[in-house]
Amino acid sequence: MNIKKKAHQLSWLEFTDMEEKDKIVFLNNSKTGNPFHVLFSQQFNRTTLSLLCQVAEKARLIHKNRNKGRKFLKNLLFGTYALNFFAQPSTRTRLSFEIAERILGMDATTIDNPSTSSEAKGESMEDAIRTFSSYFDLMTIRHPDKGMAELGAWVLNMSDRRIPVINGGSGADQHPSQALTDIYTLHKSFNGEIDGRTIVMVGDLARGRTVRSLSYLMKNYLDMKLIFVSPPHLRMKDDIKTFLLRHDIAHWEADNLQEVVHLADVIYMTRIQDEWDKKMPTAQAQAKEYKPIAKYRFKKEYLDLMQKHAVLMHPLPKRDEIDKEVGYSGDPRVVFWRQERNGMWIRVALIATIFQKEQEVLDY
């Protein structure tokens, strides 16, 4: 089946109304089965996830060799160009993509100031994306509106310059590269043995893109158990719960983090994302007043309650939901700083795989 041609025939409404599983054929590479456009975490199956973790691990190792290793990596995508189009600010996601691209030899450019963009001149988002594709070989898109990365993939599928699009977070929806980061962190923390783990997710489960994406990926593992701990108005939404039920993934809700710490293989903390509350004055003003309720905070004494092999994760940035001392405790179970660097390496793996260079990395 010629995907490109098929994609060309679909209107935006037809495309966006499809279910995720039906969209995949328009997004993945028809030959390799690996993602070409990366929009949502349902595109990744156990095989792909495992491949990406291996490629990340190998690239990291190669990079330790300053001369030959780094030159090899930088030669993989030498002479190609990446655009990071960030209409919604995120310093860490931006830097993580930029450096990953540069490690592979791409020239990386970031636009993070919407006022410098031609949107200011009334150009449609489709046109802007089509235009940018003239200069680049890869585009990551982060946007406050849901579906913008999808719109990008759809427009470029229609055009004669079909470059890959990676969703760097759009709307309150998905954030697949962060979800991959989390899987890779689990992979590293448990020597590749993710099956059967109990993950406690804490905080803003309603709006947290990371916990939503990660939940979708659980279907690729056996006997996972999810415990959701959140304020009543920020509970995990029904679409995820339905998904988990459908895939027979055990999950329940708890009201107090303290009571479930000892059950966890993984404690996954998240920030209350009150910047989405439009009525609030500004995120900064908010931040000052923000005090998470005690039941949803990780206090430093919880380190004593955690299992010896367990890990404490957070997609960052964090505020007061984790006691400050925890991050500088030197406790090896506190992995959220390493999680960030993992994010860079899994993006290296993702981009290498999109451009079909994964085997070259593994063979080095």
Place this chain on the structure above:
Amino acid sequence: MNIKKKAHQLSWLEFTDMEEKDKIVFLNNSKTGNPFHVLFSQQFNRTTLSLLCQVAEKARLIHKNRNKGRKFLKNLLFGTYALNFFAQPSTRTRLSFEIAERILGMDATTIDNPSTSSEAKGESMEDAIRTFSSYFDLMTIRHPDKGMAELGAWVLNMSDRRIPVINGGSGADQHPSQALTDIYTLHKSFNGEIDGRTIVMVGDLARGRTVRSLSYLMKNYLDMKLIFVSPPHLRMKDDIKTFLLRHDIAHWEADNLQEVVHLADVIYMTRIQDEWDKKMPTAQAQAKEYKPIAKYRFKKEYLDLMQKHAVLMHPLPKRDEIDKEVGYSGDPRVVFWRQERNGMWIRVALIATIFQKEQEVLDY
């Protein structure tokens, strides 16, 4: 004649009061006759235009070879540094220059946020430009005020660090690299045979820098015919009409695009640049209300009226002046997306030529 010395003796008022044709000796390379500083389209004659189109074409071809070709190009200006100083936002012009510079191996830096600049500390524009020249080998300048790129060229001619300046658009005046883009697009569309064509220019002819620059360049070709279609208050200005009369270039005005579509070899659409109307609230607010009058829009059914060999151009960004479907129709006569990529390649040719590397490219 020692241009540098001569230039040194001219005050800013003496320099800026000269006619364009007299300024050229201070801007072009005295040995090659090709532009050193690139300020306005009158600096380009038929020979230079033809050379640039050939260099662009060759560079594009070389770049298709991922390994040897791209390395050859990136070696041409290896270890040199370009600054894109954009006091007026333009994502596409910015990206087009950046990638062109990088294709040639330059390290490209862009400043597009005037508030980060030292203008905020009360520094004069001359000093800012002289300062930037300390770190760079090339500077492109885009500025809302007319004459800023010219000021840059004048200051650097006076200094002991005379690096080339390219006008990336200043004021409502000129935009020479876009004009080169258009010439190269004509060159590609008609296999180098531009003489004798009929170009229909539509929209904001009073303020459109692109149509003004392109009109100047028409003097380099034989038997050109220009048809201007615009709302009465946005007609092509008298300075251009006088220029065309002086060079005996046929031109007339029409009131309705539909009636002249069939005459055109080239239809050159432009956007109504209402962001220059200072009374208007903001460009974004404007954009919402903007509805070009039907007589100055390209409707999708006009594709049927166009000649088979004709092309539809637009400097982009566009709004509603072209029906959205046209851009995704797959019709090969719709060349405005390709025009953007042409812009990148002609900038590669321009920069290579400024640094006298054009022959090296052609000889590859």
Place this chain on the structure above:
Amino acid sequence: MNIKKKAHQLSWLEFTDMEEKDKIVFLNNSKTGNPFHVLFSQQFNRTTLSLLCQVAEKARLIHKNRNKGRKFLKNLLFGTYALNFFAQPSTRTRLSFEIAERILGMDATTIDNPSTSSEAKGESMEDAIRTFSSYFDLMTIRHPDKGMAELGAWVLNMSDRRIPVINGGSGADQHPSQALTDIYTLHKSFNGEIDGRTIVMVGDLARGRTVRSLSYLMKNYLDMKLIFVSPPHLRMKDDIKTFLLRHDIAHWEADNLQEVVHLADVIYMTRIQDEWDKKMPTAQAQAKEYKPIAKYRFKKEYLDLMQKHAVLMHPLPKRDEIDKEVGYSGDPRVVFWRQERNGMWIRVALIATIFQKEQEVLDY
């Protein structure tokens, strides 16, 4: 002594309350004695300053060789990554660091828009710095609040990813890389013979980070004489005067630049930094009204009063404190433009030395 371990044990209050001379052991490289973190000018002794000037001079020479030389330099830190985190705008300091990093082969990224940073999400500065260190090998920090670069060095000393931090200016405090620029400019202007010179410092001595840092460095030279010329409310502060007394460095105050011009080996002009006056509307508005009092301006006729071997310096940006003609007079004693380029080269030397590549440069 294991510095890292020791540093790890200090709380932020303990660290920041120490005297500068006691902090140095936590900032300099224990093996080489050269700075690792670069926070304040007291970290540099005569030997280090002399080394840096030699390395800068040699790197400059190597760079003149376009092919082999530039490739050698770019290979020194190939495959490493630098972040310039500029929470306070400064185009020239930013560009100077960026290009210096790139000359050495680092990939340089700059964040200069605090609103794109995760501070907007309420993250602490410590966390932000710890996060950025995940992706980079070097960080320069410029911040309106005093002590931010120091906080960065302290946080990273505590972490398991201890990358070097360079203070790019924080608060009204210090600006060590600018002070190095000044020393290197003196070194070049007087063929390495700085001892015994008379330096006239003019303008905003109370808030000028550059004159404060430079004054500290004077203790490394013999028989220096400093003459301070400033409006009464902007006099050099007592902490510096106490320092000079303690190190027996001759200094006095004068009221009128004109009267001391002929005494100077160096005239060091500075801008009145009224952007720190929070009551003032905006720096731009200020700039328009700004008229430095005649007694603290360098008028073009002062060039006739200057000694033949003397030099006129300014850290730039300048406004009206120096007559505009002076900068374009072609007088070789006017060195402030060259000073800027010196700044880039001394940063090359500083970064090379931090990464222990100074000998490789000198041996080339």
